[in-house]
Amino acid sequence: MIERHHLAILKHIDELGSMTAASQAMNLTQSALSHTVRKFEEQIGTPLWQRTGRRMELTQAGHYLLAVAKRLLPQLEHADQVVRDMARGEKGQLRIGMECYPCYQWLLSIVTPYLRQWPEVDVDVKQKFQFGGMAALYSYDIDILVTPDPLDKAGVRFVPVFDYEQVLVISDQSALTKRDWIRPEDLQQQTLLAYPVDRERLDVYSQFLTPAQCLPARHKSVEDTDIMLQLVAADRGVCALPKWLVQQVQRTLPLQWRPLGQDGIHKQIHLGFREGEDGLDYVDAFLQLALTDPSMMTEKPAIVT
Incomplete structure (x- = not known):
């Protein structure tokens, strides 16, 4: 029968790289851990590791049980924690x-x-x-x-x-304030400020620029929202953010917003x-x-x- 400690052994050896390190992490002697592994392999009728030169590599059965361990052990650990918390009130x-x-x-x-x-x-x-x-x-x-x-x-x-609209944030000084809504080609002369993630995960690209085969003049990654808004307020670029966020900061920063496209981007x-x-x-x-x-x-x- 496959038991929880068998899966824990597999996971520890995989994470730590050796039986020696795994035995130390599990407060076992290496001989005790090796004995447990051999006995488990006898029970299931197949080896979990095979020697390749000086290295020990998982067999097909070993890879399968390691995947099971990575899936089930976090669930069991989480369940243990929840029940302990409940027991303490x-x-x-x-x-x-x-x-x-x-x-x-x-x-x-x-x-x-x-x-x-x-x-x-x-x-x-x-x-x-x-x-x-x-x-x-x-x-x-x-x-x-x-x-x-x-x-x-x-x-x-x-x-x-909640629903929200993704809009283009622009400075009060921007020439784009003359637009009722923004076209993809309007950004071809702009510095687009965006969070440091893959562009295909940014709506301004995936739903607006890329379908129109347009790119901004420059793309600049900015991790902090407050810094991004300060840069836009200083007319050093534009960015796409939720309209509700822009409306909150408009009271303190010289910013405006415009829909991205005539119909906007709704999320x-x-x-x-x-x-x-x-x-x-x-x-x-x-x-x-x-x-x-x-x-x-x-x-x-x-x-x-």
Whole structure:
């Protein structure tokens, strides 16, 4: 029978590179670990490693069980943590991953009341998963994914929480203020400021410039939203951001916005959950706050459950 510690051995050896290192990490002697591996191979009737010269390489069965270990062990570790938290009278952890650079300010409007309502839940926001959030969700590194680009994948449920329009942000001094809406060719003489991600993941390229076979005069990566807006306000470039964000900063910066194309680019922010966990009360509570955030009521979508 395949047991949890068998999968843990495979995963440790793969991550650490040797049985010696794995035995130390698991607080076992190397001989005890080797004995456990041999006994397990006898039970399943096939070797997990084969020697190639001086190297030990996984067999086909070994590769298969390693993939199982990488999929199941994080789930079991997460379940252990949730149950331990419940046993201590705590609700658990809520780790939120961001796949949306400009959504941080929106997220704060949700997290602030959530922390007051759920003091027993430990909340953490992780921004390192830019456009890699699905893998983080599957590997249990995060519990909720905030993204404008949901993927139809088994085991994950996405809920739209608000609609928004992606617009071009320009300085009050820009010649583009004369336009009612922006054409792709209008950007051919502009410096386009954008977040440091692949261009095909940027809506201004995928839905606007690339179909028209147009490129800006210059593309400049800027990671921080505030710096990006300051550069635009100084007429050192233009950028594409959600209209709601631009409307918030227009009170303090000399900025305007124009639709990208006559019909504009319309998007939705979604929250992604692993199926089954969106039934946890503290997870559901976060979703309900997101759906009723008053700062976004003017751009709310019709929610289909």
